Amino acid sequence: MVANITEDTAVTADKFENFKLFAQYSAAAYCDVNNDSRLGNISCTTNQASACPSVESAAAETVLEFRNNADDTRGYIAADHTNSQVVLAFRGSQSIQNWVTNFKPGLINSNLCAGCKLHKGFSTAWEGVQQDIISVIKNMKQKYPSYKFIVTGHSLGGALATIAGAHLRKVENIPCDIYTYGSPRVGNDKFAELVSETVLGDTARITHLNDVVPLVPGPRLPIPRFYGYQHTSPEYWLFTGEATTTSYTRDDIKVCHGTDTNKCSGSFRFDRVQLLKGIEAHGYYFVKLGSCAARQGKDAGQDERWSDAELQALEKQLEDYMQRDN
Numbered sequence: 001m002v003a004n005i006t007e008d009t010a011v012t013a014d015k016f017e018n019f020k021l022f023a024q025y026s027a028a029a030y031c032d033v034n035n036d037s038r039l040g041n042i043s044c045t046t047n048q049a050s051a052c053p054s055v056e057s058a059a060a061e062t063v064l065e066f067r068n069n070a071d072d073t074r075g076y077i078a079a080d081h082t083n084s085q086v087v088l089a090f091r092g093s094q095s096i097q098n099w100v101t102n103f104k105p106g107l108i109n110s111n112l113c114a115g116c117k118l119h120k121g122f123s124t125a126w127e128g129v130q131q132d133i134i135s136v137i138k139n140m141k142q143k144y145p146s147y148k149f150i151v152t153g154h155s156l157g158g159a160l161a162t163i164a165g166a167h168l169r170k171v172e173n174i175p176c177d178i179y180t181y182g183s184p185r186v187g188n189d190k191f192a193e194l195v196s197e198t199v200l201g202d203t204a205r206i207t208h209l210n211d212v213v214p215l216v217p218g219p220r221l222p223i224p225r226f227y228g229y230q231h232t233s234p235e236y237w238l239f240t241g242e243a244t245t246t247s248y249t250r251d252d253i254k255v256c257h258g259t260d261t262n263k264c265s266g267s268f269r270f271d272r273v274q275l276l277k278g279i280e281a282h283g284y285y286f287v288k289l290g291s292c293a294a295r296q297g298k299d300a301g302q303d304e305r306w307s308d309a310e311l312q313a314l315e316k317q318l319e320d321y322m323q324r325d326n
Contacts, residue, residue: 011236011250019206019236022087022179023286024052025060025078026154029091031292035065035074042078044292051291058082064136068128071121075129075157077136085148086140088133088164092155092182092289107188107228112170115190117228119217122159122186126167133164134172141174149176149201154289155213155282158183158205162195162232169200178203178232181285182211185229192230192259205231207265208238208285212278214265230259237264243281246288 011019028034028042028051042060044052060080067074075090107117137149151168153161158180165178178195183205186192195203207214217229233256238245240252256264268278283289 011253011255013250015204016250016253018177018179019204020286021054021083022150022152023154023181023206023289024055025087025089025150026092026152026157026179026181026285027051027287027289027291028055029075029089029153029157030290034062034076035067035091037065037067039063039065042076051287051289055080060087063140064132066129066132068125070128071125073125073129073160075153075160077133077140079140079144083148084144084146085150086137086144087150087152088137088161088176089151090153090157090160090164092153092157110187110191112166113190113194115188116194117188118163118191119159119184119186119229122156122163125156126160126163130164130167134167137168137174138172149174150179151176152179152181153183154181154285155183159186162186162203165201165203166191166195170194173200175200177201179206180204180232181206181289182208182213182282184213184216185231187230188228189230189259192232196233196259203232203234204236205234206236206238206285209241209243209265209281210268210278211265211282213282215268231261233257233259233261235261235264238285239264243277244284244288246284246286248286 028044031044033043039062042052042055042062044050044056050056058080059082060078062076062078064077066076073090075088078087078089080087106120108120108123110116110118110123141149149168151161151165161178161180162183163186165176168174168176178201214231235256237254237256238248238252239254241248254264
């Protein structure tokens with residue numbers, strides 16, 4: 001079991017640059033142009049500034065764009081020849097249909113390791129796109145054996161990235177790094193420990209202030225079907241600034257190790273005001289995640305992923321989670 005400790009040491013410069021770069025790759029997954037099956041250079045340009053300027057300047061190009069209409073799972077695989085890497089990115093929770101997927105109850109058995117269990121909804125979403133993704137990743141590994149392979153995503157996309165990365169390492173024996181932003185818990189302690197191993201790649205779980213999503217499903221909820229959820233380790237917590245802050249330095253990050261730590265973002269407990277701030281913080285990780293949604297018909301004046309009614313329903317559900325996780 002990974003010990004629950006907090007490190008005060010600074011994040012390395014290279015790792016910090018990766019945090020910023022793969023946040024942009026995660027942001028790009030929200031743009032319809034990057035997951036509509038028409039391959040080409042990644043673009044994030046909206047009616048405001050681009051959410052992925054570093055990705056665009058690298059001329060990263062998609063080699064697979066995928067959508068599973070059954071559960072609205074979307075994303076892409078991109079070749080970044082400037083940085084000699086292949087990036088698999090999953091879109092986060094842009095639609096209420098995604099949130100229905102997020103909160104399907106129950107842990108189910110996984111063949112990734114003895115005793116591994118996964119969130120049923122996340123596992124089902126991964127299985128819906130797994131075959132095409134694995135086929136392309138294997139082909140890219142043969143074509144570019146010296147390239148680094150990265151799996152990334154925000155919110156629900158982070159959950160799917162965690163499962164996909166675990167599969168690539170454990171089943172396909174393909175080394176890959178995993179970078180997630182605002183990811184919920186994905187599975188039980190055995191799965192969390194598997195992903196936290198660094199034999200075939202690093203895992204970085206980035207959180208922002210009091211973002212509510214990393215707190216669900218809770219590890220101690222007194223409902224048998226939820227019991228046992230734990231996070232991957234380590235956690236890199238952006239602990240300064242406001243909910244909408246995107247400009248950070250390495251000094252603004254606290255590192256926590258452990259699959260059940262409450263020393264970083266898990267230290268928050270929510271009243272109604274904090275909950276709404278936590279929902280807002282979920283949309284900002286070095287860039288404004290979901291910026292493309294404004295161009296795609298959402299109201300840029302509020303959280304682009306939910307209507308007022310959806311926000312109220314989500315607030316009520318998250319309040320219920322927080323109360324039962326105390």
